[in-house]
Amino acid sequence: MLNKAYFEVIKKALNIFRAFLLLQKIDSDIFFVGKYFNFIKFVIKKIMEEKSVFEKFEMQFDESAKGFLKETAKWANVLSIIGFVGIGFMGLAAISGLLSSTITTLRIGPLNGITGKTIAFIYIILIVIYFFPVYYLNKFAVNVKKAFKENDSSMLTESFNYLKSHFKYIAIFTISFIVLYISIIVIALIV
Amino acid sequence: MEEISAFEKFELQLDSTAKDFLKETAKWAYFLSIIGFIGIGFLLLFAIFAGTIFSTMGSSMPGMGAYGSSFGAAIGAVYFVMAALYFFPVYYLFKFSSNAKKAFRDNDSVALTESFGYLKSHYKFFGILMIILLAIYALFFVFAILGGIMGR
Numbered sequence: 001m002l003n004k005a006y007f008e009v010i011k012k013a014l015n016i017f018r019a020f021l022l023l024q025k026i027d028s029d030i031f032f033v034g035k036y037f038n039f040i041k042f043v044i045k046k047i048m049e050e051k052s053v054f055e056k057f058e059m060q061f062d063e064s065a066k067g068f069l070k071e072t073a074k075w076a077n078v079l080s081i082i083g084f085v086g087i088g089f090m091g092l093a094a095i096s097g098l099l100s101s102t103i104t105t106l107r108i109g110p111l112n113g114i115t116g117k118t119i120a121f122i123y124i125i126l127i128v129i130y131f132f133p134v135y136y137l138n139k140f141a142v143n144v145k146k147a148f149k150e151n152d153s154s155m156l157t158e159s160f161n162y163l164k165s166h167f168k169y170i171a172i173f174t175i176s177f178i179v180l181y182i183s184i185i186v187i188a189l190i191v
Numbered sequence: 192m193e194e195i196s197a198f199e200k201f202e203l204q205l206d207s208t209a210k211d212f213l214k215e216t217a218k219w220a221y222f223l224s225i226i227g228f229i230g231i232g233f234l235l236l237f238a239i240f241a242g243t244i245f246s247t248m249g250s251s252m253p254g255m256g257a258y259g260s261s262f263g264a265a266i267g268a269v270y271f272v273m274a275a276l277y278f279f280p281v282y283y284l285f286k287f288s289s290n291a292k293k294a295f296r297d298n299d300s301v302a303l304t305e306s307f308g309y310l311k312s313h314y315k316f317f318g319i320l321m322i323i324l325l326a327i328y329a330l331f332f333v334f335a336i337l338g339g340i341m342g343r
Contacts, residue, residue, distance in 0.1 A: 060300040061205040068307035075314035082321050153204045160212035167219035174226055 066148070073144035073159075076137050083134035087127055094123035129173070136166035210295070217291035217306070220284050227281030234274040241267035276320070283313035 097120030143159030146152065205213075237244075245263025290306035293299060 060303075061203065062300060062304055065304040065307045066203065068304070068311040072307065072311040072314050075311070075318035078318045079314065079321060082325070147203060151203060153206060153209075156203055157206055157209040157212065160209045160216065164212045164216040164219070167216050167223065171219040171223050174223065178226070 069144060070148055073141045073148075077141035077145070080134050080138035080141055083130065083137065087130055087134065090123050090127050090130070094120045094127065097123060133166055133169050136162045136169065140166060213291060214295055217288040217295075221288035221292065224281050224285035224288060227277065227284065231274050231277050231281060234270050234277065238267045238270035238274060241270060280313050280316050280320075283309045283316060287313060 097116040097118075100116040140159050140162040143155050143162060147155035147159060242263040245266065249262075287306050287309040290302045290309060294302035294306060
């Protein structure tokens, strides 16, 4: 404990010394207020970086993590746009199903008796199901991009909220499908 | 120090709300990856036994004669390829979630960075797969149109 306290004092002293040295190096316009504040910021940042890397008192969100997150956002954006286009196509299918409802009835084996309206209905359900994960993914990607552009931590928090929603939705959906499958199997065994 | 960084915003911070969200994301992603591994297991099981299943169906069920053991082998190969394709995103998702969990448990920055790396790989894999599939679809369209024109 004593050791650590000593270490703290020495490190602080070193940091102050380093700041002093840096101050000496900076040219005469240091006295302009803006530059001075920038310098203070820079020193605080340096001290913080050193401290947290060394002592690891809290998790750091380092540069390479930021790079990874940016690339994640890029791909997530591509995927979400493809998803929206896919949903658009399903919308077209639903509309054409609705329009053709008066004319066609499929007469192919097990699909006998299915009208355009039924197909449109199935597509609308699919659209509703698919919309949410794609929307959450898009919001995640857009928020991460904004967070990096505007250096805004609250945007980053928002983006993680959407990422969480995305995974939660898919997971809950998966659970309900597994339950559905199991109940179908159980019912098939009983009946 | 936290106050300073929140006030001056000279760098992006992961605040405690963001951490909570990330923790929950990791929880759900972990669950999904486990389900994914189980699904891949089923795919592999089916790939291995497809030959036997189809050959017995071909010999015992009327009207299934066309689907003999060679058909079963082809189906088995298709399922094997599917299992191989699904393995990577599921593996990346698993690595993302286990690393994120580890990062929060041990307060480990390296694990956090690792986890973002795997999340990136997960989305990159899906993105590239999607682009390849769309390209194949586009090719189908082109060849269908060409075939239609030439077939006249």
